Amino acid sequence: MDDRAVLRSVDLDLVPGITVLRGPNGAGKTTALRALAGLVPLARGTREVPFDVLYIGHRPQLLHGLTPRESLRFFLEFRGPTSRAWATPVKTTAREMREDRIRVACDRWGLAGESDRPIERLSAGQRRRAALARLDLETCALTLLDEPFADLDESGSALLWSWLREARALGVAVLVASHGHADLDAVAVRAYALHEGRVAA
């Protein structure tokens, strides 16, 4: 990356429900989301995100050599108590419950058959589904989705739509970056447009 300001003026106010961030390729949507996720140090400005963020990026972020189930287990265990809806002192029971949740999530996202195959043997669409399965497991106050519909077929898209509607009903704050999908406006509570690093509401 050259020393070039990718984001020049981004002022985002995230509220419960779905916020859409639109913009053409190269506008800086991915950088904006990465900055919100805490992955990019800001040269200027502040990032006030006083709670857990779930960032599902442009690429699946799953380590090659692990199965979807193993990756999901890793994320869930890493987050620790905050992502468990309940906490039990008995380790075995907690593990069983965790495995149960992972199995349910894999089923819901249509990965039942593939959840025990190493991720590099799965298609792009299946990897995307595996990444999105985190949405059901790691519950965070803010969820960032960068082009989540990429690589998804019709059934996958339908699953994502149903999750988005659920999230809206639950009041979870979700920021979706997308350069297409006009129908997102139907579920969105707010929309921003990013153009050459600047935001307009």
Added chain:
Amino acid sequence: MTTTAFPHVLSVRIRPLLGLASVATALIATAMALIWAPPDAVQGQVQRVMYVHVPSAWTAYLAFIVVFLASVGWLWTKRPAFDAIAVASAEIGVLFTALALVAGSIWAKPTWGVWWTWEPRLITTAVMFVMYVGYLLLRSLSSDLEGRATRAAVIGIVAVVNVPIVHLSVTWMDALHQLPSVLRPGGPALDDRMLATLIAGVVAFTVLYAWLMVARTALERARQERVLRARDA
């Protein structure tokens, strides 16, 4: 990230004064080294190279301690002035280290017949040289200001930590295996006038270092400002 312009007063007022002081001390130290200090009883006139070798080495070590402090400063405060100080000191430090090594060679060859001697201090100096060249290389291959500063800062800290460790392990090794060296530490005691000349040399080099630092840091700050302003365009 806020930028604080390098204090203007340093650049405009002190720089010429430092320049003058540098020339003055250099002249005095040179005179002392070439004329006033007595020649060595054993090595003769060639021993005068010591008056370049030792002060350069001393200043090099000083420079790298400054790199360390500036690196910590950057990591702590993220103020670009610290990064400017770090790179300036590293560049000047590399120059003085090279000078120390070359002067050491020039001293060694006619005196003991070898260009290099496996003496712990010399080895440590050589390792230091490589580390800081690596530091500068790392900087040159990073493009964004903040990322480059952070990476360099980490190396700047690791490098300083390494210097005493290298010295210790090489000294142990020397004690065990008697590294082939003709220069054993704890040589003949220094004549009073030699000592005074040496101190004068150290002073002269330190003033030179300060002068170069002010110039180079100001230059770096100017570059930083240009980059930061360009981002706003």
Added chain:
Amino acid sequence: MVSGLRRIGLIAGRELRADARHPDGAVAAMTFMAALVLLESLIVGPQVARDTLVAPALYWIALLFAAIVVTTRSFDRELEDDALDGVLAMPGGADALYGGKLVSLAATLGLVAVVGGVVEMALLDLAVALPGHLALAVVIGTAALPAVVVLDVALTVRLRARAVLVPILALPVLLPQLVAATNAVAAALAGDAVASLAWSGLLVAIALVYATLGLTIAGTAIE
């Protein structure tokens, strides 16, 4: 503190699980090490290679480069599909990453060290006076290498010329470790128990210094 350790354990476990399925990094390192030991011994000649100081030196130099190979492969794998971002985006991810890689790479390197050691002892028909001290020196030396290598690889992970940068950054900093490890093994080969333990002790101290420094600083530097 406990949760920090737990997270380090999770990162290490994730790494080792992926390695178990795709041991290409470890296999490459072992092959590389064996080839390097063979090459070095041949070049200086078996007579010279058998010298109590030369044999360990060849070994540790080879292991050092194997460590760079293994660590580079580990981080390259993280960049596939942006797996690294997945870890860094979680609270505590950056800090746990360094510690986790330290543990998992030390384990992998241990395997490489054993294979390389066996190869060298066979090739040079080395006589070992103090096998226990030798084993200790190898274990400590192997565990000490990743502290610096992981830091350097992690620092340069997004840079183009990292293949060139890592050796330049790592070698001078690893010089004391190599000196200590070589002398520890040499003393074990020759039968000098006190010297071997002394050098091993120095190695432990150096390793602790860099591991502590790395654990403190690496989190801020990885991006």
